[in-house]
Amino acid sequence: MSELNTSAQATPVQLNRAAEWQRATEEPEWVRRSLIGIALAFLSAFLILPLLVVLVGAFEQGLGVWYAAVTEPDARSAIRLTLLVVAIVVPINVVFGVTVAWAVAKFEFHGKPFLISLIDMPFAISPVVVGLIFVILFGSQGWLGNWLSAHDLQIIFAVPGIVVVIAFGTMPFIARELIPLMQEQGKQEEEASLTLGASGLKTFWYVTLPNVKWGLIYGIILCNARAMGEFGAVAIVSGRIRGETNTMPLHIEVLYNEYMFTAAFAVSSILTGLALVTIAIKSTVEWLEQRTGVTA
Amino acid sequence: MTTLAPSSFLRSSRSRNVIPGFGITMGFSLLYITFLFLIPVGGLLLFTMTQSWDQFWRAISHPQVVASYRLSFGASLIGATINLVFGLLVSWVLVRYQFPFKRLVDALIDLPFALPTAVAGIALVTLYASTGWVGQYFHVYGIRIAYTQIGVVIALTYIGLPFVVRTVQPVLEDLESELEEASAALGASRLTTIRRVILPALMPALLTGYALAFARALGEYGSVVFISGNLPYLTEITPLLIVAKAEQYDYQGAAAIGTVMLLAAFVMLLVINGLQWWSTRRFSH
Numbered sequence A: 001m002s003e004l005n006t007s008a009q010a011t012p013v014q015l016n017r018a019a020e021w022q023r024a025t026e027e028p029e030w031v032r033r034s035l036i037g038i039a040l041a042f043l044s045a046f047l048i049l050p051l052l053v054v055l056v057g058a059f060e061q062g063l064g065v066w067y068a069a070v071t072e073p074d075a076r077s078a079i080r081l082t083l084l085v086v087a088i089v090v091p092i093n094v095v096f097g098v099t100v101a102w103a104v105a106k107f108e109f110h111g112k113p114f115l116i117s118l119i120d121m122p123f124a125i126s127p128v129v130v131g132l133i134f135v136i137l138f139g140s141q142g143w144l145g146n147w148l149s150a151h152d153l154q155i156i157f158a159v160p161g162i163v164v165v166i167a168f169g170t171m172p173f174i175a176r177e178l179i180p181l182m183q184e185q186g187k188q189e190e191e192a193s194l195t196l197g198a199s200g201l202k203t204f205w206y207v208t209l210p211n212v213k214w215g216l217i218y219g220i221i222l223c224n225a226r227a228m229g230e231f232g233a234v235a236i237v238s239g240r241i242r243g244e245t246n247t248m249p250l251h252i253e254v255l256y257n258e259y260m261f262t263a264a265f266a267v268s269s270i271l272t273g274l275a276l277v278t279i280a281i282k283s284t285v286e287w288l289e290q291r292t293g294v295t296a
Numbered sequence B: 001m002t003t004l005a006p007s008s009f010l011r012s013s014r015s016r017n018v019i020p021g022f023g024i025t026m027g028f029s030l031l032y033i034t035f036l037f038l039i040p041v042g043g044l045l046l047f048t049m050t051q052s053w054d055q056f057w058r059a060i061s062h063p064q065v066v067a068s069y070r071l072s073f074g075a076s077l078i079g080a081t082i083n084l085v086f087g088l089l090v091s092w093v094l095v096r097y098q099f100p101f102k103r104l105v106d107a108l109i110d111l112p113f114a115l116p117t118a119v120a121g122i123a124l125v126t127l128y129a130s131t132g133w134v135g136q137y138f139h140v141y142g143i144r145i146a147y148t149q150i151g152v153v154i155a156l157t158y159i160g161l162p163f164v165v166r167t168v169q170p171v172l173e174d175l176e177s178e179l180e181e182a183s184a185a186l187g188a189s190r191l192t193t194i195r196r197v198i199l200p201a202l203m204p205a206l207l208t209g210y211a212l213a214f215a216r217a218l219g220e221y222g223s224v225v226f227i228s229g230n231l232p233y234l235t236e237i238t239p240l241l242i243v244a245k246a247e248q249y250d251y252q253g254a255a256a257i258g259t260v261m262l263l264a265a266f267v268m269l270l271v272i273n274g275l276q277w278w279s280t281r282r283f284s285h
Helices: A012-025 A029-059 A063-071 A073-106 A112-124 A127-138 A145-150 A159-170 A172-185 A188-195 A200-229 A232-238 A248-257 A261-291 B022-049 B053-061 B063-096 B102-108 B117-128 B135-140 B149-174 B177-185 B190-219 B222-228 B238-247 B251-283
Strands: none
Touching (some): A012 B177, A029 A261, A029 B063, A029 B117, A029 B149, A063 A073, A073 A112, A073 A248, A073 A261, A073 B022, A112 B022, A112 B251, A127 A232, A127 B190, A127 B238, A127 B251, A188 A200, A200 A261, A232 B238, A248 B117, A261 B117, B022 B251, B117 B135, B149 B222, B177 B190, B190 B251, B238 B251
């Protein structure tokens, strides 16, 4: 008990211990600083530089050139087609996401884990293989080729093919946002609403939907970004007919291969802006969820 | 209530559930998955099976195709490994340290998910070409990045970047500091604590992120085709060969290689599910 010390002043032994404790529980200052430095250098090289290249490439010849590039007829048609595809694909995948999440979250049935991994599967399949699958199904030499040409229907090298491959590629986004959210919330609130006499649809609209609205919004944004940017699958099924079956990413490819770099970056800058808005909304949604985290 | 469900296999087992709509929601979901996913994928596999084994084997073992497997597999592995190391570092820095603009940096991690691959592709090739912002400095030393296999690795690293960070980050946030303090109190140095306490706890998440980044890189097309230059036997990735064959109406050859890629994707999915099963088991003991 020789070290019994009643004064507030720390003895050299205690100071030594504090320093030792700090050494054992956290990294020294110089290590922290260098780790932060390396991480930021890596991220700048891989994330910031590509972003800057697009923006500089798009605007370095002035706003007039940028505007001309995004409003010339082929670019306008690519933007129109992309918006049309998104207007079809996103609502379908919203319906799918909501229905499958309802079935999975509110009911017990055999094979549920299997169904959930089935929903995730389009993520694992290469976009190029997705395109190929539908060419083999609907292409002139594919399974349904003869029947389709006999009925004068064209799916491959036409808008329906583009819609189908993009719907396939973006199928999981909304579902996988909603399923965990709705599972976590259980079904007591819905049961209360139904017991009090509300109809099923009314319950969904006034009870379920407000609870999952942020997840749904985030899912829609993600689905939208992917649908607008899909490239590999569309490259196979579109046939790249200028002014007809070129979506924005395909139009960018065509411009780039024709050495029209400024125009390629100008159209890219629109999609880049969309990507930035997407991550901004994602961060905001996460922030809102954290703030209201306990009630969600 | 369950009349629309196609089989008893998928029927709601709790008959006293007051919540309506199982039949209609399950019915629509299964219909959608069947027509959009199961039948088309089955169509590809059946189409591949219509060719003879010899024909199939010749298509998938052509030297040019084998060279593409080697590149796709090797470059994806290197890209995923780079992401494993830097992903761990980035998530550590984001969770444990404070620095300016941290929220912004955190948000930007998702950029490779959100940016269309074709845009990433032309941005990367412009950056790493011998006249580009980065490429010119390597060009001085005679190192070419664009139109070489290094370029392929760069593109595959780029698109896989968010996976390791986003799987490791939440686990690191939930890690109890008591564990580290206990280790320190028992006399372990900081390095020992990191090696023996923190890293083992992160291992399932690290491996899952690694597998996800690898799987994504295997199938990637858009961000690679611009920077790779697509030189036969040298910088052709497997997805590119599928596109080339499909454009030449060689559906048989494309389907054969596509089937190989599909099987590789299923194997990766099994591996990833296995890793996730392992990690939930580890953490719930």
